[in-house]
Every structure is written in structure tokens, then in C-alpha cells.
Amino acid sequence: MKMISVPWISLRQMVRIRLALTSLQKEKLSNNRANKLAVVYVVRYNKNMAAYFTVSMSSINVEHLDRKEKVEHATPIRYPAMLLGQVGVDKKHRGKGIGADICNFCMGLAQEVGERIACRYIILQTSIGKTSLYEKMGFSISPKPPVNNKIWMYRKFV
Amino acid sequence: MTDDALILEGEAAKAFLEYDSRDLTEEEKESLKKAREYYKSKCKS
Numbered sequence: 001m002k003m004i005s006v007p008w009i010s011l012r013q014m015v016r017i018r019l020a021l022t023s024l025q026k027e028k029l030s031n032n033r034a035n036k037l038a039v040v041y042v043v044r045y046n047k048n049m050a051a052y053f054t055v056s057m058s059s060i061n062v063e064h065l066d067r068k069e070k071v072e073h074a075t076p077i078r079y080p081a082m083l084l085g086q087v088g089v090d091k092k093h094r095g096k097g098i099g100a101d102i103c104n105f106c107m108g109l110a111q112e113v114g115e116r117i118a119c120r121y122i123i124l125q126t127s128i129g130k131t132s133l134y135e136k137m138g139f140s141i142s143p144k145p146p147v148n149n150k151i152w153m154y155r156k157f158v
Numbered sequence: 159m160t161d162d163a164l165i166l167e168g169e170a171a172k173a174f175l176e177y178d179s180r181d182l183t184e185e186e187k188e189s190l191k192k193a194r195e196y197y198k199s200k201c202k203s
Contacts, residue, residue, distance in 0.1 A: 060164045062171045079178070083162065101200075107190060108197020123164050138189055140177055144170035152164050156178060157190045 029054065029086065038085055041105075043098055050093035053102050055109065058083035060121055060154065081121035081154070082110040103137040111157055123154045 032038035032054065043051040060079040084106050089098050110122045126134060128149050131141055139153040166174050182190070 056162070058163050060166065060174065062174055063167045081164070101196070104193040104196040105200055107193035108195070109201075111190065111194045112197065138186060142164070142166065142170055143173050144164070144166055154164070154174070154177075156182070158182075 032056070032085075043089075043102065045093050045096065045098065048093075049090070050096075051087070051089040051098050051102065053087040053106070054085035055106060056083050056085060057081075057117075057119070058123060060123060079120050080118040081123045082106065082113060082119055084122060084124040087124075099133045100137060103134065103139075107137075107155070107157065114157070120158055121154050121156050123152060125150045125152055127151075 029038075029040060033040055038054040038056040040052055040054050042049055043053075045051075058081050060081050062077045062079065084103075087099070087102060106122055110119050113119045122139075124134065124139070128146055128151055131139075131151070131153060134153050135141070137155070139155045142152040142154060144152055
């Protein structure tokens, strides 16, 4: 049985479940949580910690373009979005649908948040070649050029 | 490591605006409904 726990577990616990976090990722998780920049959720599988993911508020900023004229000072338009940040699944628990559960949980959370604070999208970054899960979950790949082998994906729910 | 916000311009911005302007399909609506139900069933806060 899979359960998703409201934050927070310590980084020491994450190390014990061997989620292969780099030292930089651990530091970022700790800082983000301490400074309320992101919330960390834990997924338990049969009472064992199996995965974690982070969420925070973000946005998609778009420069509107006039189709016929070049606009020198385009005004960016901001679309509120929930960011699915870091996601890690223990190797022992891969292939059990935990990634899909995390996506469904986050899409549900984003819709609930959107009832109280404007939220139109859920967005994430992932490595090139690791988009299949998210595409199956209805995310679209942004044609924005990749940076450091990372591409953006988004899904709207209105 | 990820960036925290998505900034779009040029063709990527156009593609996004086209995506944003279309209506959700019935399949998308249904999957979102199920996602929301899943969240409510799992949320412990």
C-alpha cells in the first residue's frame, strides 16, 4: 500500500533509504525546507520510505509577441504554476507506479491550491530521455532549448 | 538541480500560448478529476 506523508523527514532518514542524493541536492533540500522555498513529501510503500518529491510555487513567464511587428519592449505575462521540483524513487521501488502516483498527487494538490491561490499549471524539469512518464501523465514538452540536458514540461488544468 | 521558473520567448512562447489557448479534452478533464480524487484520498494534512 502506498502512502504519501506530509513533510518533513530528516535528511539523515533520506540517506538511510539510499535515494542516491548528491551532497548538493541534500544541501538544497535542507535549505529550501528551512527557508520555506519548497515542501518535501515522502512516499511510503508498505511502511517503508520509497520516494520523495518537492513542490513549490513558481510561474511560466511569457513574452507576448506581435505576429506582424517586432515588439522591442514586450511585456512578460506571468502564468502561476506549481513546480514539481526534485523527485527521487528508491531503486528497490521503481516500476511500481510510484512516479505516476506522485504526478497524480501533485496534479490534485495543484488543483486544490488553485481554488485558494491562483494556479493554472504544473511544471517540471527533467532530463532529455526521461520524459516518457510525464508524457503518459499528460505533460507537454516545451520547445525551449534544453539547458544542461534538462527540458521543461508543463500541464494545465483549466 | 532545477531552475525555479520557466521563462519562454520566441517559438517556445508561441507554442505555449497555443497550448494555453485550447480547451481541455474530455480525456484530460477526466484524468484531472481522478488526480484530484487521488490527492484527496492520500492527503494526510
